Amino acid sequence: MTDATSVSQPRRLSNADQNWYRFTRNPTALIGAGIVILCILAAIFAPFITPYPEHVGAVVDFRSRHLPPSADYWFGTDNVGRDIFSRTIFGMRISLLLAVVVLGIAVPVGTILGLVAGYFGGWVDIIIMRITDIALAIPALVMALAVAAVLSPDLINAMLAIAGLWWTWHARLIYAITRQLRSQEFVEAAETLGAGKMHILFREILPNCVSALAVKTSLDCGFVIIVGASLSFLGLGIQPPTPDLGTMVASGSDFLPDYWWESVLPGCAILFVALGFILLGDGLRDLFDVEEIR
Amino acid sequence: MSGPMLRIENLTKTFPVRNAFGRISGEVTAVDNVSFSIEPGRVYGLAGESGSGKSTIARMIMGLTRPTAGNIYLDGLNITDAGSGRSRRGKVQMVFQNPGSSLNARRTIGQSISVPLDAHGHPRHDRARRIDELLEMVQLPAEFAERYPHELSGGQKQRVAIARALAMPPKLLVLDEPTSALDVSVQAKVIDLLVDLGRRLDLTFLFISHDLSLMRNFAQDVGVLYLGRIVEAGATADVFEKPSHDYTKLLLASVPVMSAEEEAMRPALPLVDGEVLTSDRLPVGSNTSFERLEQ
Ligand SMILES: Nc1ncnc2c1ncn2[C@@H]1O[C@H](COP(=O)(O)OP(=O)(O)OP(=O)(O)O)[C@@H](O)[C@H]1O
Ligand SMILES: [Mg+2]
Numbered sequence: 001m002t003d004a005t006s007v008s009q010p011r012r013l014s015n016a017d018q019n020w021y022r023f024t025r026n027p028t029a030l031i032g033a034g035i036v037i038l039c040i041l042a043a044i045f046a047p048f049i050t051p052y053p054e055h056v057g058a059v060v061d062f063r064s065r066h067l068p069p070s071a072d073y074w075f076g077t078d079n080v081g082r083d084i085f086s087r088t089i090f091g092m093r094i095s096l097l098l099a100v101v102v103l104g105i106a107v108p109v110g111t112i113l114g115l116v117a118g119y120f121g122g123w124v125d126i127i128i129m130r131i132t133d134i135a136l137a138i139p140a141l142v143m144a145l146a147v148a149a150v151l152s153p154d155l156i157n158a159m160l161a162i163a164g165l166w167w168t169w170h171a172r173l174i175y176a177i178t179r180q181l182r183s184q185e186f187v188e189a190a191e192t193l194g195a196g197k198m199h200i201l202f203r204e205i206l207p208n209c210v211s212a213l214a215v216k217t218s219l220d221c222g223f224v225i226i227v228g229a230s231l232s233f234l235g236l237g238i239q240p241p242t243p244d245l246g247t248m249v250a251s252g253s254d255f256l257p258d259y260w261w262e263s264v265l266p267g268c269a270i271l272f273v274a275l276g277f278i279l280l281g282d283g284l285r286d287l288f289d290v291e292e293i294r
Numbered sequence: 295m296s297g298p299m300l301r302i303e304n305l306t307k308t309f310p311v312r313n314a315f316g317r318i319s320g321e322v323t324a325v326d327n328v329s330f331s332i333e334p335g336r337v338y339g340l341a342g343e344s345g346s347g348k349s350t351i352a353r354m355i356m357g358l359t360r361p362t363a364g365n366i367y368l369d370g371l372n373i374t375d376a377g378s379g380r381s382r383r384g385k386v387q388m389v390f391q392n393p394g395s396s397l398n399a400r401r402t403i404g405q406s407i408s409v410p411l412d413a414h415g416h417p418r419h420d421r422a423r424r425i426d427e428l429l430e431m432v433q434l435p436a437e438f439a440e441r442y443p444h445e446l447s448g449g450q451k452q453r454v455a456i457a458r459a460l461a462m463p464p465k466l467l468v469l470d471e472p473t474s475a476l477d478v479s480v481q482a483k484v485i486d487l488l489v490d491l492g493r494r495l496d497l498t499f500l501f502i503s504h505d506l507s508l509m510r511n512f513a514q515d516v517g518v519l520y521l522g523r524i525v526e527a528g529a530t531a532d533v534f535e536k537p538s539h540d541y542t543k544l545l546l547a548s549v550p551v552m553s554a555e556e557e558a559m560r561p562a563l564p565l566v567d568g569e570v571l572t573s574d575r576l577p578v579g580s581n582t583s584f585e586r587l588e589q
Contacts, residue, residue: 184395185390185391185392185395185396186395186396186397186398186399188356188358188390189388189390189396189397189455189458190398190409191358192356192357192358192382192387192388193387193409193410193413193458193459193461194384194409194410194413194414194462195409195410195412195413196413199409199412199413203401203405204398204401207398207400207401208398208399208400210400
């Protein structure tokens, strides 16, 4: 019995070391993380790694229009002769930016509202969670369509519309966890020790939500990218000539099936990024052992 | 301030009982008209089997549960309806039953111990030193401050919980079965530590346990709780030597015996068939060992 005095204990692994070890043994998480890192690096360094960065703009070169994939043009060229590979990499920038901005708003807002509603209960709970229920019933795409119709169809409005609904998922998740945690002994102990509400919400409960939040946020990056691409496919997101994956799929689809690469390859790029985030999220879920997250 | 450190008057707590549809279909009286008081510097033992209402009393003292009726006075101050935390002015702290769940798994031991320090405005620059001092006080090495609860044994965790409860020294320390989740060999060490700390910090204890052998060594006064009622109370020696209530006799009879002289003090089993004492709480009115005794 080594109760009080620690008799030569084995070298201890820190939590971070243990998590890292388990992470490296988890193929799903590793593949997902690999794809995500690749996409992020490609997006950041797009001007340096793409063969034709100038094709991002309104370049027209009719001699090389509708060329199939080749060594010069990896993904072929579009109807005005621009390199689709270069435009796809730049398009990923927009997709990732959309995910970062939407979740950068939705995650903190949803988390704080979920914590507050779950911990305080009573009428605060009723008001916050009824608003959440209403917002949950509206599909993000429909909301974005409505906003685009009322305001103007552009990137900012699309992001705000999606973010305006997306927080509800995070609010629900954090609410459920908080409800379960608030009657646990460590929370009651903190209360009896005189800790304030802020301390309990952000120092006691929030750290126990972090793994669930990481899983959810990673999965959501994938879904937000798909919703964003759907919006620009419908012409309500990013306006040309800025390259966006959804817009490229839409304009390329005019030339199906002869010039299939013009829509299929940017479409694959959407799936690739989204899949990366979803695999990462799934892998993290296994890693952290959190259940019940879509 | 003279007078009792803790005085409890006719304390009652009933919980609604819900049926399968969530409708309230009745109520359980978890604590039934309980009164007792603890003089400063004494150790009061509250004994009783599982479900007898011990934790509910502790929770009401801590303000985690609102009493249905009755009053609680702490050092002369009526705290019956004060919420948990600061309203008790740090005069009472509690060590919870299960050290595994009373420490936040995501925070280091040092962070957990600093909660009461920060809450009561202990100077920041002195925090690390005070944490070291508190760990030393409960006989743990200073490097434990950097560890997470899962890296500690049950006994070590309970020591951390004690250090945390004593970080801003209270006058009354409520111990809700502080050793029931621990190995027997560790139990005694934790109790020794508590006795020592009680002397050094001039503490008054409310010691809750179902384990009468621990209580005999630690508590000066005891109250025996049965189905939410105190059925017997008095000085420990008196209650142990001449138990007047059958339930107390039954509890004493089931105490594991340590020595020959204790064996001699052990009362005869009041149950002829030697049936094992039921430890499941049954709502009042059902056939418990107590009812059987009364027949
Ligand atoms: N929040 C609650 N809602 C309903 N009933 C409760 C609640 N808390 C406690 N009870 C009931 O009150 C009774 C006493 O419970 P309590 O936890 O005080 O017992 P205990 O003596 O601490 O038991 P143990 O030794 O198992 O910890 C039990 O019958 C229990 O079911
Ligand atoms: Mg209990």
